[in-house]
Amino acid sequence: MTTKNDEKIIVKGKKSLGKKFIQFVKKNPAGFVGLLLVVLSVGSALFAQWITPFDPTKASLMDRLAPPSWSDPTGESVFFLGADQIGRDLFSRIIYGAKISLMVGFFGVLISLVIGTILGLISGYFGKWMDDFIMRTADVQLAFPFILFAIVVMSVLGTGVWKIIIILGLTYWVGFARLIRGQVIALKEQEFVQAARAIGGTNFTIIRKHILPNVLSSILVLGTMYIAEFILLEASLTFLGLGVDPTIPSWGGMLADSRNYITTAWWTAVFPGVAIMITVLGFNLLGDWLRDRFDPNLKM
Amino acid sequence: MLTYIIRRLLHTVLVIFVISLIIFFSIRLTGDPVSVMFSAGEPSKEAIEEVRKNLGLDKPVYEQYFIFLKGLVTLDLGESFRSGTSVTSLILERLGATLALAFGGIVVAMAIAFPVGILSAVKRGTSIDFFGRIFSLIGISFPNFWLGIMLILVFAVHLRWLPSSGFESFSHLILPSITLGMILSGILARLVRSSMLEVMNQQYISTAKSKGISEWSVIIKHAFRNALLPTITFLGIQFGSLLGGTVIVEQVFAWPGVGRLIIDAINQRDYPVIQGGVIFLAVIMVLVNLIVDISYSFIDPRIKTGKGA
Numbered sequence: 001m002t003t004k005n006d007e008k009i010i011v012k013g014k015k016s017l018g019k020k021f022i023q024f025v026k027k028n029p030a031g032f033v034g035l036l037l038v039v040l041s042v043g044s045a046l047f048a049q050w051i052t053p054f055d056p057t058k059a060s061l062m063d064r065l066a067p068p069s070w071s072d073p074t075g076e077s078v079f080f081l082g083a084d085q086i087g088r089d090l091f092s093r094i095i096y097g098a099k100i101s102l103m104v105g106f107f108g109v110l111i112s113l114v115i116g117t118i119l120g121l122i123s124g125y126f127g128k129w130m131d132d133f134i135m136r137t138a139d140v141q142l143a144f145p146f147i148l149f150a151i152v153v154m155s156v157l158g159t160g161v162w163k164i165i166i167i168l169g170l171t172y173w174v175g176f177a178r179l180i181r182g183q184v185i186a187l188k189e190q191e192f193v194q195a196a197r198a199i200g201g202t203n204f205t206i207i208r209k210h211i212l213p214n215v216l217s218s219i220l221v222l223g224t225m226y227i228a229e230f231i232l233l234e235a236s237l238t239f240l241g242l243g244v245d246p247t248i249p250s251w252g253g254m255l256a257d258s259r260n261y262i263t264t265a266w267w268t269a270v271f272p273g274v275a276i277m278i279t280v281l282g283f284n285l286l287g288d289w290l291r292d293r294f295d296p297n298l299k300m
Numbered sequence: 301m302l303t304y305i306i307r308r309l310l311h312t313v314l315v316i317f318v319i320s321l322i323i324f325f326s327i328r329l330t331g332d333p334v335s336v337m338f339s340a341g342e343p344s345k346e347a348i349e350e351v352r353k354n355l356g357l358d359k360p361v362y363e364q365y366f367i368f369l370k371g372l373v374t375l376d377l378g379e380s381f382r383s384g385t386s387v388t389s390l391i392l393e394r395l396g397a398t399l400a401l402a403f404g405g406i407v408v409a410m411a412i413a414f415p416v417g418i419l420s421a422v423k424r425g426t427s428i429d430f431f432g433r434i435f436s437l438i439g440i441s442f443p444n445f446w447l448g449i450m451l452i453l454v455f456a457v458h459l460r461w462l463p464s465s466g467f468e469s470f471s472h473l474i475l476p477s478i479t480l481g482m483i484l485s486g487i488l489a490r491l492v493r494s495s496m497l498e499v500m501n502q503q504y505i506s507t508a509k510s511k512g513i514s515e516w517s518v519i520i521k522h523a524f525r526n527a528l529l530p531t532i533t534f535l536g537i538q539f540g541s542l543l544g545g546t547v548i549v550e551q552v553f554a555w556p557g558v559g560r561l562i563i564d565a566i567n568q569r570d571y572p573v574i575q576g577g578v579i580f581l582a583v584i585m586v587l588v589n590l591i592v593d594i595s596y597s598f599i600d601p602r603i604k605t606g607k608g609a
Contacts, residue, residue, distance in 0.1 A: 145540045145543070145585060147541075148544055148578050151562065151563075151578065156327055156329050232442075236443050241567075252443075266453055269449045
C-alpha cells in the first residue's frame with residue numbers, strides 16, 4: 001500500500017539524484033576518481049574498434065618509431081602517442097590492450113571467486129575434516145609463490161590469454177576461501193542462523209538465504225582488488241614472454257618490445273605503463289572505497 | 301614449544317614435497333622435452349634415443365620422479381640439457397647476485413616505508429597523512445618492471461648517472477634495488493602506519509608523554525619499537541614474493557641472478573635448469589617462512605598456543 005506521503009518521498013529522491021551525486025563526489029573524492037578511471041578503461045576495452053584511429057596490428061615501416069605528433073620537430077608524425085618499432089600506432093594498441101588486461105582481470109577473478117566462495121562456505125560451515133583438507137591445501141598454495149608456479153606452467157603450455165586466466169583462477173581462490181571461511185564461522189554462531197536452523201531450515205537454505213548474502217560485500221571488495229592484482233600479474237608474465245601471445249596487442253607485451261628502443265623511443269616505454277597504472281589505480285581506489293563503505297574492518 | 305616446532309617442520313616438509321610434485325609433473329605435462337629440444341632440425345631416431353637415454357628420460361615417469369626427489373635431498377639437481385654443467389653449481393654461481401638484489405630491495409623498502417608510515421600515523425588526518433596514503437596506493441598500482449624501465453630512462457639514458465645493466469659495482473645495485481623495493485614499500489608503509497596507530501593509543505604511550513619526554517623520543521623509542529614486531533614478521537612473509545619479484549627485475553636490468561638463469565633456460569627449453577631453479581627458489585621461500593615463524597614463537601610465546609598457526 002502506498003500512501004501520499006510515500007510518493008512524496010520517492011519523488012523527492014528522484015529530484016535530488018544530481019545533488020546526491022555531487023554529495024557523493026564531495027564525500028568520496030578518491031572513490032569517484034577510481035570509478036572514473038575504471039569507466040575510462042572499461043570503456044576503452046568495450047568500444048576499442050570505434051575509438052581507435054588506426055588498425056592496431058597494421059605495420060608500416062615508413063613510420064618506424066615515429067614520435068608522438070605533439071613532440072615531433074618535423075611535424076610529420078600523425079600518431080598521437082607515437083609508433084612502435086614496426087610503425088604500428090601506439091595509441092590504438094594501448095586502447096586494444098585494455099581488452100586483454102580487463103579480460104584477464106574479470107574472468108580470472110570470476111573463476112577464483114566461484115571456486116573460493118564455494119570452498120570457503122564448505123570449509124567454514126561444515127568444518128571438521130573438510131575444513132582441515134581445504135585449509136591445508138590453501139596453505140600449500142600460499143607457500144608456493146604464484147609467479148614461480150606460473151613460470152613453470154606457462155613455459156610448458158606456451159602463451160595464451162585463457163591459460164593465464166585459468167592459472168590465476170586456480171591459484172587465487174585461496175584468498176576468497178580464507179576470507180569467507182572466517183566470516184562464515186562468525187556468522188554460524190549468530191542468532192538468526194541458529195533460529196533458521198531451529199525452525200528446520202536445511203543447510204543449503206541456510207547457506208543460500210542467511211550466510212551468502214552476508215558475505216557478498218566482502219567478496220565484492222576482494223574481487224575488485226584482485227582485478228587490479230591480476231592485471232599487474234598478467235602484464236609481468238607477458239613482459240617475461242610467458243603470458244599473452246606476442247602478436248596480440250597487450251600492455252605487458254608492448255613494454256617488452258620497448259626495452260630495445262628505450263634510448264631512441266621513450267614513448268614506447270612510457271605510455272603502455274601509464275595505461276596499466278591508470279587502470280590498476282582505478283580498481284584499487286574503487287576497492288578502497290567499497291571497503292570503507294561496506295566493510296571497514298575487513299583486513300586484507 | 302617443541303611440539304609447535306616439530307609440527308611446523310613436518311608441515312614444511314609436506315609443502316616442499318607437494319611443490320616438488322607440482323613442478324616435476326607440470327614440466328612433463330606436454331610429454332617429451334627432447335622432441336621440443338630438437339624441434340628445429342630433423343634428427344635421426346637413434347640420435348633422439350641416445351639423448352633420451354643420456355638424460356634418463358627412457359625410464360618410467362615415477363622412477364624419474366624418485367631420482368629427482370633423491371637428487372633434491374642430496375642437493376643434486378641434475379645436469380643442464382645444453383651445457384652439461386651441474387644445475388646446482390649453475391644456481392650457486394648466481395645465488396649471490398639474487399640475494400644481493402633481494403637484500404637491496406628490503407633495505408630500500410624499509411628506508412621508504414618507515415618514515416612515510418611513521419609520519420602518516422603521527423600526523424594522522426593531515427595533508428602529510430593524505431600524501432602518505434596516496435603514495436602507498438600508487439606504490440601498489442604499477443608493475444615493478446615498468447618502474448625499472450622508467451628509472452633506466454631517467455637515470456641511465458637521460459642523466460647518465462647510473463648504469464642500466466650488469467653486476468659489477470655497488471652503483472649497479474641501486475636501480476634494481478629501488479625497482480624491487482618500491483612495490484613492497486607501498487604495502488609496508490600501510491602496515492607501519494596502522495601498527496603505529498594501534499600502539500599510539502596504548503596507555504604506556506600516554507604515560508611516557510606525561511613524563512615530559514619529547515614527542516619524537518616517545519614516537520621512536522616507545523611507539524615505533526613496539527610497532528616493529530608485526531612489521532618484521534610481515535617482511536619475513538613477503539620475502540617469498542620479493543624473491544619472485546627478482547625474476548622480473550633481473551630480466552629488466554640483465555642482472556645475472558637465479559631468475560635470469562630460469563628465464564634463459566625457458567627460452568632454451570633446458571628443463572633440468574627450469575625445474576631446479578624454480579624448486580630452489582621455492583624451497584628458500586618456504587624455509588624463510590619457517591625461520592620467521594619459529595623465531596617469532598620465541599619472541600612472542602602466545603603463538604604456540606594458537607592451533608595450527
